[in-house]
Amino acid sequence: MKQYSIVISLLGALLYGIAQSVAADNTKLEDDANRIAAEALKSPLAYQILESLTTEVGPRMAGTEQDALAVKWAVEKFKQLDFDRVWTEPVTFPVWQRGEESASIVAPYKHQLAVTALGMSIGTPEQGIEAEVVSFPTLKHLSEADPKQVEGKIVFINHKMERHRDGRGYGPVVKGRGAGAVEGAKKGAVAVVIRSVGTDSHRFPHTGMMRYADGVKKIPAAAISNPDADLLQRIIDRGEPVRMHLQLDAKIVGEYTSANVIGEITGSEKPEEIILIGGHLDSWDLGTGAVDDGAGVAITMAAAAFIKKMGFKPKRTIRVVLFANEEQGLVGAKAYAKAHADEINNHITGSESDFGAGRIYEFQSNVQSDALPFVHQLQRALKPLGVEYAGNQAGPGPDLIPLYRAGMGVFSLEQDGTDYFDLHHTPDDTLDKVDPEALAQNQAVYAVFAYLAAQYEGRLDLPEQKKKQ
Numbered sequence: 001m002k003q004y005s006i007v008i009s010l011l012g013a014l015l016y017g018i019a020q021s022v023a024a025d026n027t028k029l030e031d032d033a034n035r036i037a038a039e040a041l042k043s044p045l046a047y048q049i050l051e052s053l054t055t056e057v058g059p060r061m062a063g064t065e066q067d068a069l070a071v072k073w074a075v076e077k078f079k080q081l082d083f084d085r086v087w088t089e090p091v092t093f094p095v096w097q098r099g100e101e102s103a104s105i106v107a108p109y110k111h112q113l114a115v116t117a118l119g120m121s122i123g124t125p126e127q128g129i130e131a132e133v134v135s136f137p138t139l140k141h142l143s144e145a146d147p148k149q150v151e152g153k154i155v156f157i158n159h160k161m162e163r164h165r166d167g168r169g170y171g172p173v174v175k176g177r178g179a180g181a182v183e184g185a186k187k188g189a190v191a192v193v194i195r196s197v198g199t200d201s202h203r204f205p206h207t208g209m210m211r212y213a214d215g216v217k218k219i220p221a222a223a224i225s226n227p228d229a230d231l232l233q234r235i236i237d238r239g240e241p242v243r244m245h246l247q248l249d250a251k252i253v254g255e256y257t258s259a260n261v262i263g264e265i266t267g268s269e270k271p272e273e274i275i276l277i278g279g280h281l282d283s284w285d286l287g288t289g290a291v292d293d294g295a296g297v298a299i300t301m302a303a304a305a306f307i308k309k310m311g312f313k314p315k316r317t318i319r320v321v322l323f324a325n326e327e328q329g330l331v332g333a334k335a336y337a338k339a340h341a342d343e344i345n346n347h348i349t350g351s352e353s354d355f356g357a358g359r360i361y362e363f364q365s366n367v368q369s370d371a372l373p374f375v376h377q378l379q380r381a382l383k384p385l386g387v388e389y390a391g392n393q394a395g396p397g398p399d400l401i402p403l404y405r406a407g408m409g410v411f412s413l414e415q416d417g418t419d420y421f422d423l424h425h426t427p428d429d430t431l432d433k434v435d436p437e438a439l440a441q442n443q444a445v446y447a448v449f450a451y452l453a454a455q456y457e458g459r460l461d462l463p464e465q466k467k468k469q
């Protein structure tokens with residue numbers, strides 16, 4: 001009996017000792033996280049990176065000369081920031097060229113419209129297309145319309161986007177941008193023009209991707225600015241036939257091979273295990289891609305660089321991936337997932353920054369229940385940065401979709417996107433729209449997230465039931 005009690009008390013003391021040292025490690029870790037946060041909040045690093053990208057490269061649409069320049073810029077920037085490894089991986093895709101574009105209302109009144117071709121649209125014949133306009137409030141209304149209403153006409157989808165902090169107004173409206181040309185062509189339309197998918201009332205049209213479908217005739221697709229959409233609708237509402245002229249030079253010209261650019265801070269204990277953060281390096285051509293997605297590039301490069309700069313040694317590797325050609329179909333993301341298919345399991349978790357430069361106000365996780373101690377640790381560490389925990393339902397950033405589908409747990413660090421869709425894919429997406437303090441807060445949140453995830457001992461996989469979906 002006596003021996004047992006000695007063993008038990010020794011065991012108790014041992015367990016107590018372990019618990020104490022775990023608690024001490026956790027306290028140390030949380031202190032480190034607080035130090036990273038405090039320093040990163042004061043640092044202009046992300047803003048300096050964003051200034052450099054938007055000034056030295058500017059617009060960088062996939063397949064253009066500036067795409068190549070952006071890749072070169074990113075490689076050099078990673079090296080300047082003292083990343084341990086820097087490399088590129090090839091990404092090949094068809095090259096879409098915009099060319100000249102114009103649109104006008106020709107009857108019953110004459111108006112020039114602010115127009116932009118949608119990405120991947122074909123052009124019109126050289127002399128343009130002139131036809132009567134038929135208007136629908138949403139894609140669904142077009143899909144349900146009698147083809148006799150549509151045949152031979154230019155379809156106008158006038159779906160107004162709602163403004164919300166989390167950007168949820170985008171999903172329902174962007175369907176018309178993606179599928180408007182297919183639905184219109186099925187009913188005999190000669191072109192489709194949409195109200196811009198955006199919340200602003202400036203005369204800037206918003207570009208973005210559209211799609212064709214096999215077996216459906218390809219028709220040109222464009223967006224007009226929101227004030228022009230209002231004007232067009234007012235004239236249509238007067239009841240007389242309205243005629244529009246549309247001229248687009250857009251076309252596909254061969255193939256191009258760009259690159260995902262990758263930099264990492266190599267893990268000191270488990271270098272093969274990866275915490276992935278990043279954004280997409282390409283942008284649309286109209287603005288300088290400051291908020292979409294120069295901000296994400298700058299935030300994540302700065303966050304990882306910061307950890308090393310402060311002398312911390314992450315146990316796992318922190319990898320920053322700057323994806324090629326997100327805008328025209330997640331091409332870089334698919335190439336990355338394919339190239340790393342046999343080490344997907346080593347991708348412990350990830351978070352992409354691709355929603356502008358607004359402050360992060362909440363975060364969500366999407367991990368199995370035994371990883372919740374990590375989530376709570378992150379919750380404590382992010383609270384001083386004004387970030388609340390909002391549940392275990394995080395969706396992946398666009399470029400993380402292939403990795404998420406392969407089972408990687410994800411975190412979403414959710415930014416205030418109230419103004420994001422005023423700028424998104426327009427000539428107005430420029431550096432002056434970015435608040436340096438908000439950008440620094442993003443850099444601090446990403447640095448804390450990446451560091452704590454790198455130090456965490458356990459896995460951060462998706463919950464089992466989600467993996468099977």
Ligand SMILES: [Zn+2]
Nearest residue numbers: 280292293354
């Ligand atoms: Zn983006």
